Amino acid sequence: MTHSPVDRPVSLSSPASADDNPLLLPLLARLQAAEGPCKLHELMTQLQADGLLPRGQAGDDLGLFRTNFLLMNGLYQLQGLLSRQGDWLAVSPLDLHIDVGQVSRGSLQASDPLRDYYLDWQNLWQTDEAEVTALLAGFWQAFCYQVEPAARLAALAVLELPQSASQADIRRRWKALALAHHPDRGGEVGRFQAIELAWRTLRD
Numbered sequence: 041m042t043h044s045p046v047d048r049p050v051s052l053s054s055p056a057s058a059d060d061n062p063l064l065l066p067l068l069a070r071l072q073a074a075e076g077p078c079k080l081h082e083l084m085t086q087l088q089a090d091g092l093l094p095r096g097q098a099g100d101d102l103g104l105f106r107t108n109f110l111l112m113n114g115l116y117q118l119q120g121l122l123s124r125q126g127d128w129l130a131v132s133p134l135d136l137h138i139d140v141g142q143v144s145r146g147s148l149q150a151s152d153p154l155r156d157y158y159l160d161w162q163n164l165w166q167t168d169e170a171e172v173t174a175l176l177a178g179f180w181q182a183f184c185y186q187v188e189p190a191a192r193l194a195a196l197a198v199l200e201l202p203q204s205a206s207q208a209d210i211r212r213r214w215k216a217l218a219l220a221h222h223p224d225r226g227g228e229v230g231r232f233q234a235i236e237l238a239w240r241t242l243r244d
Contacts, residue, residue: 063114064121066092071129071138078136081198084111085230095229102169104233112158119155131155133194133234195238207243214239 070086071078084107087093093107115136119129128139157163196205199213217235221227 061110061114061117063087063092063110064118066090067114067118071136074137076137077130077134080111080133080136081230081234083136084108084233085228087111088230101172102167104236105167105172106164108233108237109158109164113161113164116155116158134197192242195241198234198238199242210239210242214242 066087067083070083084093088095088107093110094103112131115129115131119131122129122138126141128142130137130139193203196203196210199205199210199217201209201213205213214235218232218239219225221232221235223229223232
């Protein structure tokens, strides 16, 4: 598998549409500069450090939702733009990379409810705090298990657990990691948010 940058550079003109996400060019630059696949929470932390994404606060579910939405929207928009020039952006929580000249590795023709969700700006602006709480409590867990089984494996990887982990194992590991990486204890906000999202995906 070939990652960019390689023989020819991947380029992208400045966003021209009101619907274009301002993160497109910064995301492309970071993905090109990476020596290997990027992780979603690490990319979020980089963008927050550069002032391109707001820094979340512990317990601010709505803020976390909006920050994550902006990042995922940017990634999926970038995926669509790169596919038009024959390149493929793989979008996975633990594996974000560009395959130059390899658009055949993926397909925008296939149905992808997750991509459709994040490309609809109304899902950002019309979602309030109560709806975010409801999403986190029910919809996303069901969505991940039914539509994208790989989400469970990705969440387990964030918590550094094997696929065979029990619910008790998951709860113990989440508590330990959340305590160790809590921002009030000097932990990184991006890492703490990734731990919380993994827990919400895996909990009963």
